[in-house]
Amino acid sequence: MKKYLSMMLALGFVYTVWGPVHAATPTTSSNSKVVATENTKIKQFLENESKNLTADFPYRIHLFAAGQTDKNTAGVRIAETAKQLFSDTAGLLFYYQLYNHAMRVPHWHANATEVGTVLSGKMRVTIWEGTGQAKVFTVEKYGTWMIPQAAVHSLENVGEGELTFFVAYNNPNAADRDFATAWASLPDSLLEKTLGLTPQEIGTVKKTMINRLSKYDPAAAVENADVTSPFSNNFTAVKPLFNSDLGSIKRIDGTTNPAMQAMALQQTILKPSTLRVPHWYTSGDALLFIHKGNAFFTMMDSGGKIYNSLLKEGDLIFIPVGTFHSYLNIGKDNLEVYEAFNTAKGLSEITLLNGAQHFSAGTLAGATGLSKESAQKVISNPSTGYIIPF
Numbered sequence: 001m002k003k004y005l006s007m008m009l010a011l012g013f014v015y016t017v018w019g020p021v022h023a024a025t026p027t028t029s030s031n032s033k034v035v036a037t038e039n040t041k042i043k044q045f046l047e048n049e050s051k052n053l054t055a056d057f058p059y060r061i062h063l064f065a066a067g068q069t070d071k072n073t074a075g076v077r078i079a080e081t082a083k084q085l086f087s088d089t090a091g092l093l094f095y096y097q098l099y100n101h102a103m104r105v106p107h108w109h110a111n112a113t114e115v116g117t118v119l120s121g122k123m124r125v126t127i128w129e130g131t132g133q134a135k136v137f138t139v140e141k142y143g144t145w146m147i148p149q150a151a152v153h154s155l156e157n158v159g160e161g162e163l164t165f166f167v168a169y170n171n172p173n174a175a176d177r178d179f180a181t182a183w184a185s186l187p188d189s190l191l192e193k194t195l196g197l198t199p200q201e202i203g204t205v206k207k208t209m210i211n212r213l214s215k216y217d218p219a220a221a222v223e224n225a226d227v228t229s230p231f232s233n234n235f236t237a238v239k240p241l242f243n244s245d246l247g248s249i250k251r252i253d254g255t256t257n258p259a260m261q262a263m264a265l266q267q268t269i270l271k272p273s274t275l276r277v278p279h280w281y282t283s284g285d286a287l288l289f290i291h292k293g294n295a296f297f298t299m300m301d302s303g304g305k306i307y308n309s310l311l312k313e314g315d316l317i318f319i320p321v322g323t324f325h326s327y328l329n330i331g332k333d334n335l336e337v338y339e340a341f342n343t344a345k346g347l348s349e350i351t352l353l354n355g356a357q358h359f360s361a362g363t364l365a366g367a368t369g370l371s372k373e374s375a376q377k378v379i380s381n382p383s384t385g386y387i388i389p390f
Contacts, residue, residue, distance in 0.1 A: 037332045039273045041390060046330065049296065054307045058086030059299065063095060063289070064314035074102035074213040075157075082172045085318040090285035090342040091170045091263075093316055096155075096213075098163040103216045104155040107178040112171035113262040114147035117235075117338060119166065119291060122159030124223055127151050127231065137229035144252050144265055145232045156216060158223035168287055168340030170263050180208040230259045235267045246274045247334075247387045254344035264347055266339040270295075270329040275390045276337075278326035279351045284343035286319040293335030299325035328390055354383060 037043075061067070067078040075098040082092070091112070096104065098121075106126075118139050128134040129151045138158065139145050147153050157163035183191055183205045191202050235250045242249040253264035264284070270276060270293075295311045301323060311317075311327070319325055329335040341347060356364055357379050364375035
């Protein structure tokens with residue numbers, strides 16, 4: 001009976017964490033819920049770890065519930081705000097949904113580079129860096145783009161349905177400015193001289209409300225052509241860091257795309273009942289976003305504090321460089337994870353196994369309390385890659 005009660009409490013906690021999503025969530029039904037996998041090993045694991053789950057996890061927010069939500073007839077923006085995530089000095093991540101004939105108005109970021117990934121739909125990106133011609137290109141599902149710091153740009157929905165995507169910045173105060181607010185800030189006489197507007201037209205500008213998401217020309221046709229750019233890429237086109245029947249890891253950084261000079265993006269897909277092996281990154285802080293699926297996540301911060309948590313779609317976690325972490329797909333479907341790094345070069349990771357294998361058996365035995373024979377077993381254990389079955 002005690003064991004049965006323990007299991008019920010564990011499953012009750014799972015439902016509490018995975019229950020109905022906040023109404024602001026644009027892509028998930030308000031009455032959606034997750035049914036845990038039938039895998040007996042996962043069920044037993046959840047039962048055993050239910051008492052070790054961390055109530056307070058300051059490195060995580062559920063973006064769809066805790067983010068700042070702006071919504072109008074053009075779409076939805078859900079934004080992480082500065083200092084929402086503990087010790088996050090690396091950047092921000094925003095989630096967008098644009099309806100038909102909608103756009104993220106032309107704007108620029110004075111102090112941040114922008115990278116992003118299309119999750120569904122088709123986008124047209126226009127960028128001008130101040131010289132030459134504007135760069136205009138399209139981005140489809142799993143496609144990425146990069147916007148240099150201070151370059152003016154717009155993001156338009158040119159597909160046949162809704163467009164969803166996320167953007168990340170390498171500054172926690174990614175200030176943006178658009179034409180309407182910049183023009184309205186000028187004295188009337190300066191605005192008249194600069195733009196050649198009449199007093200009546202200037203009055204219109206001054207009355208314009210801040211509107212980051214707007215409609216554009218409703219007569220604009222669907223963009224059928226695929227236009228490429230050095231500033232764009234696609235996860236389907238890059239060579240995986242790891243790929244097997246268990247899942248895949250793909251990265252777009254300065255190596256795969258020379259235009260990526262300040263940030264990198266990574267996509268990880270785990271099949272059900274698979275584990276992303278315990279690891280840490282040797283360069284670059286990361287913002288980890290759960291796009292699809294459910295996971296058990298564990299992490300130890302620089303102070304040695306351990307956090308164990310159940311994650312769902314829309315969860316956002318800040319992972320400082322060198323922070324040891326791992327996650328397990330505990331759901332019935334694939335787990336789809338995206339990470340945005342605040343560096344584009346020298347990205348590498350150390351796992352528990354390959355890290356230990358670079359030391360002698362004697363050193364490992366002395367450091368862990370294992371016998372020398374057991375330490376040698378660890379060193380001789382063949383590496384199975386970054387994703388393993390649970």
